[in-house]
Amino acid sequence: MRVPSGGLRTWELQRVSAGYLALFTIWFAAHLILDPPADYQQWYAWVAQPWVKTAFILFFVALLAHVWVGMRDVFMDYVKPVWLRFVLRLSMMVLLLAMAAWILQIMQRVVPA
Amino acid sequence: MSSARFSIYRYNPEIDGGSYMQEYRLDDIQPGMMLRDALLRIREIDETLVFRHSCGEGVCGSDALNINGRNGLGCITPLTDLKQPIEVRPLPGMPVIRDLVVDMDRFFEHYRSIKPYLVAHDPEPEVERLQSPDERDRLDGLYECILCGCCTTSCPSFWWNPDGFRGPAALLQSWRFLADSRDQATAERLSELEGPYRLFRCRSIMNCVEVCPKGLNPTKAIGRIKQTMLKHIL
Numbered sequence: 227m228r229v230p231s232g233g234l235r236t237w238e239l240q241r242v243s244a245g246y247l248a249l250f251t252i253w254f255a256a257h258l259i260l261d262p263p264a265d266y267q268q269w270y271a272w273v274a275q276p277w278v279k280t281a282f283i284l285f286f287v288a289l290l291a292h293v294w295v296g297m298r299d300v301f302m303d304y305v306k307p308v309w310l311r312f313v314l315r316l317s318m319m320v321l322l323l324a325m326a327a328w329i330l331q332i333m334q335r336v337v338p339a
Numbered sequence: 340m341s342s343a344r345f346s347i348y349r350y351n352p353e354i355d356g357g358s359y360m361q362e363y364r365l366d367d368i369q370p371g372m373m374l375r376d377a378l379l380r381i382r383e384i385d386e387t388l389v390f391r392h393s394c395g396e397g398v399c400g401s402d403a404l405n406i407n408g409r410n411g412l413g414c415i416t417p418l419t420d421l422k423q424p425i426e427v428r429p430l431p432g433m434p435v436i437r438d439l440v441v442d443m444d445r446f447f448e449h450y451r452s453i454k455p456y457l458v459a460h461d462p463e464p465e466v467e468r469l470q471s472p473d474e475r476d477r478l479d480g481l482y483e484c485i486l487c488g489c490c491t492t493s494c495p496s497f498w499w500n501p502d503g504f505r506g507p508a509a510l511l512q513s514w515r516f517l518a519d520s521r522d523q524a525t526a527e528r529l530s531e532l533e534g535p536y537r538l539f540r541c542r543s544i545m546n547c548v549e550v551c552p553k554g555l556n557p558t559k560a561i562g563r564i565k566q567t568m569l570k571h572i573l
Protein backbone atom coordinates (compact mmCIF):
# COMPACT_ATOMS: atom_id res chain seq x y z
CA MET A 227 0.00 0.00 0.00
CA ARG A 228 1.15 3.50 -0.80
CA VAL A 229 1.31 6.09 1.93
CA PRO A 230 -1.54 8.51 1.30
CA SER A 231 -0.24 12.02 0.85
CA GLY A 232 -0.45 14.84 -1.61
CA GLY A 233 -3.98 14.25 -2.83
CA LEU A 234 -6.26 17.17 -2.16
CA ARG A 235 -3.48 19.67 -1.39
CA THR A 236 -1.59 19.17 -4.63
CA TRP A 237 -4.81 19.19 -6.61
CA GLU A 238 -5.72 22.50 -5.00
CA LEU A 239 -2.24 23.85 -5.69
CA GLN A 240 -2.59 22.86 -9.33
CA ARG A 241 -6.00 24.53 -9.66
CA VAL A 242 -5.07 27.71 -7.82
CA SER A 243 -1.78 28.13 -9.71
CA ALA A 244 -3.59 27.47 -13.01
CA GLY A 245 -6.11 30.17 -12.14
CA TYR A 246 -3.38 32.68 -11.34
CA LEU A 247 -1.39 31.81 -14.47
CA ALA A 248 -4.50 32.35 -16.61
CA LEU A 249 -5.34 35.71 -15.01
CA PHE A 250 -1.72 36.88 -15.17
CA THR A 251 -1.41 35.92 -18.84
CA ILE A 252 -4.56 37.84 -19.76
CA TRP A 253 -3.48 40.88 -17.76
CA PHE A 254 0.10 40.78 -19.12
CA ALA A 255 -1.06 40.37 -22.73
CA ALA A 256 -3.59 43.17 -22.29
CA HIS A 257 -0.86 45.48 -21.00
CA LEU A 258 1.45 44.65 -23.91
CA ILE A 259 -1.33 45.33 -26.42
CA LEU A 260 -2.91 48.41 -24.84
CA ASP A 261 0.19 50.12 -23.47
CA PRO A 262 3.29 48.61 -25.07
CA PRO A 263 6.58 49.87 -23.61
CA ALA A 264 8.47 51.99 -26.13
CA ASP A 265 11.95 50.96 -25.04
CA TYR A 266 13.85 48.96 -22.45
CA GLN A 267 13.84 51.82 -19.90
CA GLN A 268 10.03 52.05 -20.00
CA TRP A 269 9.69 48.27 -19.75
CA TYR A 270 12.11 48.20 -16.81
CA ALA A 271 10.31 51.05 -15.04
CA TRP A 272 7.00 49.25 -15.47
CA VAL A 273 8.27 45.95 -14.05
CA ALA A 274 10.08 47.73 -11.20
CA GLN A 275 6.82 49.07 -9.73
CA PRO A 276 6.31 47.14 -6.50
CA TRP A 277 2.90 45.71 -7.37
CA VAL A 278 3.95 44.68 -10.90
CA LYS A 279 7.07 43.09 -9.46
CA THR A 280 4.97 41.22 -6.90
CA ALA A 281 2.67 40.00 -9.67
CA PHE A 282 5.69 38.75 -11.60
CA ILE A 283 7.19 36.97 -8.62
CA LEU A 284 3.81 35.34 -7.90
CA PHE A 285 3.64 34.34 -11.55
CA PHE A 286 6.96 32.52 -11.35
CA VAL A 287 6.04 30.88 -8.04
CA ALA A 288 2.73 29.68 -9.54
CA LEU A 289 4.48 28.51 -12.70
CA LEU A 290 7.08 26.47 -10.83
CA ALA A 291 4.44 25.00 -8.50
CA HIS A 292 2.29 24.10 -11.50
CA VAL A 293 5.23 22.46 -13.24
CA TRP A 294 6.03 20.52 -10.08
CA VAL A 295 2.50 19.04 -9.80
CA GLY A 296 2.33 18.35 -13.54
CA MET A 297 5.69 16.60 -13.71
CA ARG A 298 4.93 14.67 -10.53
CA ASP A 299 1.76 13.39 -12.21
CA VAL A 300 3.62 12.45 -15.39
CA PHE A 301 6.24 10.53 -13.39
CA MET A 302 3.55 8.81 -11.30
CA ASP A 303 1.63 7.71 -14.38
CA TYR A 304 4.42 6.71 -16.74
CA VAL A 305 7.53 5.84 -14.71
CA LYS A 306 6.98 2.51 -13.01
CA PRO A 307 10.40 1.58 -11.50
CA VAL A 308 10.33 3.18 -8.06
CA TRP A 309 14.06 4.05 -7.97
CA LEU A 310 13.86 5.82 -11.33
CA ARG A 311 10.78 7.74 -10.29
CA PHE A 312 12.52 8.78 -7.09
CA VAL A 313 15.59 9.99 -9.00
CA LEU A 314 13.44 11.88 -11.51
CA ARG A 315 11.31 13.54 -8.85
CA LEU A 316 14.36 14.53 -6.83
CA SER A 317 16.10 15.94 -9.93
CA MET A 318 12.96 17.85 -10.86
CA MET A 319 12.79 19.29 -7.35
CA VAL A 320 16.43 20.38 -7.45
CA LEU A 321 15.95 21.90 -10.91
CA LEU A 322 12.83 23.81 -9.88
CA LEU A 323 14.44 25.09 -6.68
CA ALA A 324 17.48 26.25 -8.67
CA MET A 325 15.17 28.06 -11.08
CA ALA A 326 13.33 29.66 -8.17
CA ALA A 327 16.63 30.89 -6.70
CA TRP A 328 17.70 32.24 -10.08
CA ILE A 329 14.40 34.06 -10.60
CA LEU A 330 14.55 35.57 -7.12
CA GLN A 331 18.10 36.71 -7.77
CA ILE A 332 16.98 38.43 -10.99
CA MET A 333 13.87 39.98 -9.47
CA GLN A 334 15.87 41.26 -6.50
CA ARG A 335 17.95 43.39 -8.85
CA VAL A 336 14.85 44.96 -10.41
CA VAL A 337 14.42 48.17 -8.41
CA PRO A 338 12.87 51.52 -9.37
CA ALA A 339 15.45 53.84 -10.90
CA MET B 340 -27.39 -5.79 -44.28
CA SER B 341 -27.50 -9.46 -45.01
CA SER B 342 -24.05 -10.58 -43.98
CA ALA B 343 -21.46 -9.38 -41.54
CA ARG B 344 -17.76 -9.94 -41.08
CA PHE B 345 -16.15 -10.18 -37.66
CA SER B 346 -12.62 -10.13 -36.37
CA ILE B 347 -12.57 -11.55 -32.87
CA TYR B 348 -9.78 -11.66 -30.31
CA ARG B 349 -8.86 -15.21 -29.40
CA TYR B 350 -6.60 -16.43 -26.66
CA ASN B 351 -6.63 -19.72 -24.85
CA PRO B 352 -3.69 -19.77 -22.42
CA GLU B 353 -3.76 -23.57 -22.27
CA ILE B 354 -3.19 -23.96 -26.01
CA ASP B 355 -2.12 -20.67 -27.59
CA GLY B 356 1.32 -19.14 -27.32
CA GLY B 357 -0.19 -15.70 -27.77
CA SER B 358 -3.36 -13.94 -28.78
CA TYR B 359 -4.58 -13.62 -32.37
CA MET B 360 -7.56 -12.23 -34.25
CA GLN B 361 -9.90 -14.74 -35.88
CA GLU B 362 -12.17 -13.90 -38.79
CA TYR B 363 -15.79 -15.04 -38.92
CA ARG B 364 -18.59 -14.40 -41.33
CA LEU B 365 -22.31 -14.56 -40.63
CA ASP B 366 -25.02 -14.57 -43.29
CA ASP B 367 -28.67 -13.79 -42.83
CA ILE B 368 -28.23 -10.88 -40.46
CA GLN B 369 -31.62 -9.59 -39.35
CA PRO B 370 -32.31 -5.89 -38.86
CA GLY B 371 -32.05 -4.94 -35.20
CA MET B 372 -29.74 -7.83 -34.43
CA MET B 373 -27.38 -7.09 -31.56
CA LEU B 374 -23.71 -8.02 -31.29
CA ARG B 375 -24.49 -10.51 -28.52
CA ASP B 376 -26.91 -12.36 -30.83
CA ALA B 377 -24.15 -12.50 -33.44
CA LEU B 378 -21.62 -13.84 -30.92
CA LEU B 379 -24.10 -16.55 -29.91
CA ARG B 380 -24.49 -17.53 -33.56
CA ILE B 381 -20.72 -17.53 -34.06
CA ARG B 382 -20.46 -19.88 -31.11
CA GLU B 383 -22.77 -22.27 -32.94
CA ILE B 384 -20.14 -22.39 -35.69
CA ASP B 385 -17.13 -22.40 -33.35
CA GLU B 386 -17.97 -23.66 -29.91
CA THR B 387 -14.50 -22.87 -28.56
CA LEU B 388 -15.29 -19.12 -28.50
CA VAL B 389 -15.75 -17.92 -24.94
CA PHE B 390 -17.54 -14.78 -23.79
CA ARG B 391 -19.69 -13.66 -20.87
CA HIS B 392 -23.35 -12.76 -21.24
CA SER B 393 -26.53 -13.11 -19.30
CA CYS B 394 -29.63 -10.91 -19.39
CA GLY B 395 -29.35 -9.76 -22.98
CA GLU B 396 -30.96 -6.41 -22.38
CA GLY B 397 -28.31 -4.13 -20.87
CA VAL B 398 -29.21 -4.75 -17.26
CA CYS B 399 -26.73 -7.27 -15.88
CA GLY B 400 -23.55 -5.75 -17.28
CA SER B 401 -21.93 -9.11 -18.10
CA ASP B 402 -21.11 -8.62 -21.76
CA ALA B 403 -18.96 -5.50 -21.71
CA LEU B 404 -16.62 -5.71 -24.69
CA ASN B 405 -14.32 -3.55 -26.71
CA ILE B 406 -16.23 -3.16 -29.98
CA ASN B 407 -14.40 -1.47 -32.86
CA GLY B 408 -12.15 0.17 -30.30
CA ARG B 409 -14.93 1.45 -28.07
CA ASN B 410 -16.21 -0.18 -24.89
CA GLY B 411 -19.87 -1.13 -24.81
CA LEU B 412 -22.36 -3.86 -24.03
CA GLY B 413 -22.70 -6.47 -26.76
CA CYS B 414 -26.38 -6.99 -26.02
CA ILE B 415 -27.46 -3.42 -26.76
CA THR B 416 -25.06 -2.66 -29.61
CA PRO B 417 -26.88 -3.07 -32.97
CA LEU B 418 -24.77 -4.62 -35.73
CA THR B 419 -26.06 -2.09 -38.26
CA ASP B 420 -24.25 0.74 -36.44
CA LEU B 421 -20.87 -0.96 -36.69
CA LYS B 422 -18.19 -0.63 -39.33
CA GLN B 423 -17.07 -3.95 -40.80
CA PRO B 424 -15.19 -6.10 -40.12
CA ILE B 425 -16.51 -5.74 -36.58
CA GLU B 426 -13.52 -5.97 -34.30
CA VAL B 427 -14.36 -7.47 -30.91
CA ARG B 428 -11.77 -7.51 -28.17
CA PRO B 429 -11.85 -8.05 -24.39
CA LEU B 430 -12.03 -4.99 -22.14
CA PRO B 431 -8.70 -3.14 -22.31
CA GLY B 432 -6.27 -3.05 -19.42
CA MET B 433 -7.59 -6.20 -17.76
CA PRO B 434 -5.93 -9.62 -17.56
CA VAL B 435 -7.49 -11.95 -20.15
CA ILE B 436 -8.68 -15.28 -18.81
CA ARG B 437 -9.71 -16.61 -22.18
CA ASP B 438 -10.92 -15.05 -25.46
CA LEU B 439 -13.28 -12.22 -24.51
CA VAL B 440 -13.43 -13.03 -20.80
CA VAL B 441 -11.34 -10.84 -18.51
CA ASP B 442 -10.45 -11.11 -14.85
CA MET B 443 -12.65 -8.51 -13.07
CA ASP B 444 -11.18 -9.14 -9.59
CA ARG B 445 -9.30 -5.87 -9.39
CA PHE B 446 -12.36 -3.93 -10.56
CA PHE B 447 -14.50 -5.44 -7.79
CA GLU B 448 -11.74 -5.00 -5.20
CA HIS B 449 -11.88 -1.26 -5.89
CA TYR B 450 -15.66 -1.38 -5.73
CA ARG B 451 -15.61 -3.18 -2.36
CA SER B 452 -13.04 -0.74 -0.98
CA ILE B 453 -15.39 2.24 -1.26
CA LYS B 454 -17.88 0.46 1.04
CA PRO B 455 -20.79 0.29 -1.39
CA TYR B 456 -23.47 0.24 1.30
CA LEU B 457 -25.08 2.66 3.73
CA VAL B 458 -23.11 3.30 6.91
CA ALA B 459 -25.33 4.73 9.65
CA HIS B 460 -24.28 5.11 13.27
CA ASP B 461 -27.68 6.15 14.63
CA PRO B 462 -29.72 3.38 16.24
CA GLU B 463 -32.06 1.72 13.82
CA PRO B 464 -35.37 3.61 13.69
CA GLU B 465 -38.73 1.89 14.17
CA VAL B 466 -39.61 2.61 10.56
CA GLU B 467 -37.39 2.94 7.50
CA ARG B 468 -34.66 5.57 7.33
CA LEU B 469 -36.71 8.20 5.56
CA GLN B 470 -35.64 10.55 2.79
CA SER B 471 -37.39 13.56 1.30
CA PRO B 472 -38.12 13.38 -2.44
CA ASP B 473 -35.37 15.98 -2.99
CA GLU B 474 -32.83 13.89 -1.10
CA ARG B 475 -33.84 10.87 -3.13
CA ASP B 476 -33.46 12.85 -6.37
CA ARG B 477 -29.79 13.39 -5.60
CA LEU B 478 -29.18 9.68 -6.17
CA ASP B 479 -30.48 9.79 -9.74
CA GLY B 480 -27.68 9.27 -12.23
CA LEU B 481 -25.70 7.38 -9.59
CA TYR B 482 -27.63 4.32 -8.48
CA GLU B 483 -28.26 3.12 -12.05
CA CYS B 484 -24.70 1.82 -12.48
CA ILE B 485 -24.66 -1.87 -13.46
CA LEU B 486 -20.91 -2.35 -12.80
CA CYS B 487 -20.19 -3.56 -16.31
CA GLY B 488 -16.70 -2.04 -16.19
CA CYS B 489 -16.91 -0.18 -19.53
CA CYS B 490 -15.91 3.13 -17.91
CA THR B 491 -13.07 1.96 -15.68
CA THR B 492 -11.42 -0.11 -18.42
CA SER B 493 -11.57 2.78 -20.90
CA CYS B 494 -9.86 5.13 -18.45
CA PRO B 495 -6.16 5.85 -19.20
CA SER B 496 -5.60 6.78 -15.55
CA PHE B 497 -6.79 3.28 -14.63
CA TRP B 498 -4.55 1.70 -17.28
CA TRP B 499 -1.49 3.49 -15.87
CA ASN B 500 -2.36 2.89 -12.18
CA PRO B 501 -4.73 -0.07 -11.95
CA ASP B 502 -3.75 -0.85 -8.37
CA GLY B 503 -3.80 2.67 -6.98
CA PHE B 504 -6.60 4.45 -8.85
CA ARG B 505 -10.10 3.38 -7.83
CA GLY B 506 -11.49 3.98 -11.31
CA PRO B 507 -14.63 5.80 -12.45
CA ALA B 508 -17.10 3.02 -11.58
CA ALA B 509 -15.99 2.73 -7.94
CA LEU B 510 -15.77 6.51 -7.56
CA LEU B 511 -19.27 7.01 -8.99
CA GLN B 512 -20.51 4.57 -6.36
CA SER B 513 -18.49 6.32 -3.68
CA TRP B 514 -20.31 9.54 -4.56
CA ARG B 515 -23.61 7.65 -4.61
CA PHE B 516 -23.14 6.93 -0.88
CA LEU B 517 -21.56 10.29 -0.04
CA ALA B 518 -24.61 11.96 -1.62
CA ASP B 519 -27.04 9.79 0.31
CA SER B 520 -28.77 11.74 3.09
CA ARG B 521 -28.95 8.60 5.23
CA ASP B 522 -25.24 7.85 5.12
CA GLN B 523 -23.19 9.01 8.11
CA ALA B 524 -19.67 7.99 7.10
CA THR B 525 -18.73 11.06 5.05
CA ALA B 526 -15.45 11.72 6.87
CA GLU B 527 -14.34 8.08 6.71
CA ARG B 528 -15.24 7.81 3.03
CA LEU B 529 -13.36 10.99 2.19
CA SER B 530 -10.24 10.11 4.14
CA GLU B 531 -10.17 6.69 2.49
CA LEU B 532 -9.94 8.45 -0.89
CA GLU B 533 -7.22 10.92 0.15
CA GLY B 534 -3.75 10.57 -1.31
CA PRO B 535 -2.45 11.03 -4.83
CA TYR B 536 -3.73 7.77 -6.27
CA ARG B 537 -7.19 6.63 -5.26
CA LEU B 538 -9.21 9.65 -6.37
CA PHE B 539 -6.77 12.22 -7.66
CA ARG B 540 -5.39 10.21 -10.59
CA CYS B 541 -8.54 11.33 -12.44
CA ARG B 542 -7.50 13.91 -15.03
CA SER B 543 -11.02 14.49 -16.37
CA ILE B 544 -10.28 12.66 -19.61
CA MET B 545 -13.97 11.71 -19.68
CA ASN B 546 -13.65 8.43 -21.61
CA CYS B 547 -15.90 7.07 -18.85
CA VAL B 548 -18.72 9.45 -19.74
CA GLU B 549 -18.23 8.71 -23.42
CA VAL B 550 -18.67 4.94 -23.09
CA CYS B 551 -21.15 4.46 -20.21
CA PRO B 552 -23.98 2.34 -21.62
CA LYS B 553 -26.34 3.78 -19.01
CA GLY B 554 -25.46 7.39 -19.86
CA LEU B 555 -24.01 8.13 -16.42
CA ASN B 556 -21.35 10.74 -15.66
CA PRO B 557 -18.54 9.49 -13.38
CA THR B 558 -16.38 12.58 -14.10
CA LYS B 559 -19.06 14.80 -12.60
CA ALA B 560 -19.34 12.52 -9.57
CA ILE B 561 -15.55 12.66 -9.09
CA GLY B 562 -15.72 16.46 -9.25
CA ARG B 563 -18.41 16.43 -6.57
CA ILE B 564 -16.23 14.27 -4.32
CA LYS B 565 -13.35 16.75 -4.71
CA GLN B 566 -15.69 19.65 -3.91
CA THR B 567 -16.96 17.85 -0.83
CA MET B 568 -13.37 17.22 0.28
CA LEU B 569 -12.57 20.92 -0.11
CA LYS B 570 -15.66 21.92 1.88
CA HIS B 571 -14.73 19.39 4.52
CA ILE B 572 -11.32 20.92 5.23
CA LEU B 573 -12.38 24.58 4.91
